[in-house]
Amino acid sequence: MLADVTVQNQHGPTDVPVQxxxxxxxxxxxxVVFFALxxxxxxxxxxxxxxxxxxTSVVVCEDLPAVMEPGTAYVQVPDSAEAMAHMAAAFYGHPSRSLQLIGVTGTNGKTTCATLLHKLLRxxxxxxxxxxxxxxxxxEQVIPATHTTPDAIRLNELLARMVAAGCTHACMEVSSHAVVQHRTTALRFVGGIFTNLTHDHLDYHGTFDNYLKAKKGFFDSLPKTAFALTNADDKRGIVMLQNTAARRETYSLRGAATFRxxxxxxxxxxxxxxxDGRExxxxxxxxxxxYNLLAVYGAAVLLGEDSSEVLTVLSGLLSAPGRFEPIVSEKTHVTGIIDYAHTPDALENVLDTIADIRQPSQQVITVVGCGGNRDGAKRPIMANLACQGSDKVVLTADNPRFEDPLAILSEMQAGVKPQDLAKVATIPDRREAIRAAVLLAGPGDIVLVAGKGHETYQEVRGVRAEFDDKKVLQEMFELLGK
Known part of the structure; x- marks a missing residue:
């Protein structure tokens, strides 16, 4: 298990059976091996x-403790997370080497691309x-997810279970956190997809440049046998390919690209x-x-699939839950849309899409909030974008976590321009906010509930209470006769 690990110091026996x-x-x-991260x-x-x-039989750490028990092995390494990734891969028999593993990274679209590619392959x-x-x-077996990318131990365990179940392919989201924290280190990818890069996770990465470098780090690590497929229309798309050893491929809706x-x-x-010339x-x-469809199409073709068959199958697929998911009221034909949009770019994309498909008589009522203990700079921007793309806006709590919901909403309200004040209501209780939006909707109007998408909980002061935007919206349609 230590074959690929840089060991600085070692105390005690390491030839112990690991379970x-x-x-x-x-x-x-x-x-059990314990990793001190x-x-x-x-x-x-x-x-x-x-x-x-x-x-515990073995401790893997960066700093050796002052007192070391004689019956325990201590392994000192430069980076415990990196060592854990290599040891986890070895412990589970390097499962990624037995799979066609494709990683998807970017700010928006990761879930949709990974889900569509998984559906397509099946x-x-x-x-x-x-x-x-x-x-x-x-x-077909569904396993609840707790993180965009699991820790290296859980990740390799899941990949090993896929191999044992006879899987030949695996599609996964690769978050910026996962790259920085070495969760995907020691995995062998046959391909990587870049969707786009916008304002997000600066609470963790500190600067946009660090965020960009984290995403780029995934492509930098791809082997020359893999493909690196990037969105040529995103201004950081080509940057992702600068140092990769992988085959460089592009997709675009605007110009020349491998997949057009x-x-x-x-x-x-x-x-x-x-x-590619076919309607x-x-x-x-x-x-x-x-863009998501084009990325998935390109990845499938690069995996060796027939382009015509790929397009035929893709034409019938639906997106992931909570991604522009419509709910239509049978009585008044109010259309509800549930979307995970929690960044300015994602919210703008959703509102632009609604603007493209709405009728002149339809009002757009948007319910939106911002998460606590996350990047606060986007809060006024999100509120302003909601006002620009909506006839009425209800600002509310998202996942406040350990922050005061009223403080978060105050920061959002700072982005509301004077001329928009009359169309904005602030209702901290998310259930009541959705109720208010449905009451504001007339026959045929559109109610967008943004920010939480597929999530079935709301996190307040460390406690996750059951809350599902889709269920609440459906409940309000029925309760209010809409």
Whole structure:
């Protein structure tokens, strides 16, 4: 297990049988390797003594403790997270080497691209796995997801389960956090997809440049046997390819590219695109989905699939849950749209899509909030964008986490221009905010509930309470006779 790990110091026997790996000292036991990781909130080194007290066989750490028990092996490494990635891959038999593993990174579109590619591969007859923000899947078996990209131990375990189940392919989202924290280190990818890069996660990365470097780091690590497929229409798209050893491929709706698309129509019934010279009608809506479809098409062709068959299958697929997901009231034909848009760019894309498909008589009522303990700079921008693209706006709580919801809303209100004040209501309670939006809607109007998408909870002061935007919106349609 230490073959690919840089070991600085070693104390105690390391030729011990290993039964499990953990980064949680509470799960430490004989036969278990404990990794002391430095996190944003806690430092695993503080829990080494706890793990040893529970009988852990091996401790992997960056700083050796002052007192080392003779019955425990201590392995000092430059980076515990990187060592964990290599050891986890080895422990589970390097499962990524037995799969056609494709990673999708970018600010928006990761979930949709990974989900569509997974659906496409399964429709083409392959056994395939999925690792996404919404859910993980081993063929048809659904496994709840807790992170966009799981930690290296969980990640390799899931990939190993896919191999054991007979999967030949796996599609996964690769978050910027995952790259920086070495979660994907030691995995072998056959391809990577870049969607776009906009304002997000600056609370973690500090600067936009650091965020860009994190995304680019994924492509820098791809082997020469892989493909790197990037969005040529995004101003950072080509930057992603600058240092990669992989084959450089592009997709575009505007200019020359390996995979060329042209938007013919964006309507309520779907997208009409020309893809590499062939006209295709898709069920998905919105220019942002045109890019997602083009990325998935390109990736499938680069995997060796027949382009005509790929387009035929893609034309019948729907997106991931909570991604521009419509709900229509049978009585008044009010259209509700649930979307995960939680960045300025994503919200603008959704509102632009609604503007393209709405009728002149339809009002757009938008419910939107911003998460707590996250990048605060986008809060006034989100409120301003909501006002620009909507007839009425209800500002509300998203996942406040450990922040005061009223303080978050105050920062959002700062982005509302004087001329827009009359069309904005602020209702901290998200259920009441959705109720108010439905009451404001007349027959045929559009209610956009943005920010949480597929999530089925609301996180307030460390507690996750059940909350599903889709269920609440449906409930309000029925309750209010809409």
């Amino acid at each position: 499990a790996l953990t980064l949680d000292s509470r799960q430490a036991a004989p036969g 430095r996190g944003a909130a806690t430092d695993g080194h503080h829990f080494i003594s706890n793990a040893v007290a529970q009988g 429709e083409l007859g392959y056994h395939a796995g999925l690792l996404s923000t919404v859910q993980n899947q081993i063929d 698309g042209k938007l013919i129509e964006n309507a309520v019934h779907g997208l009409h695109l020309e893809v 295709v009608q898709f069920r998905l809506i919105g220019v942002f989905n045109a």
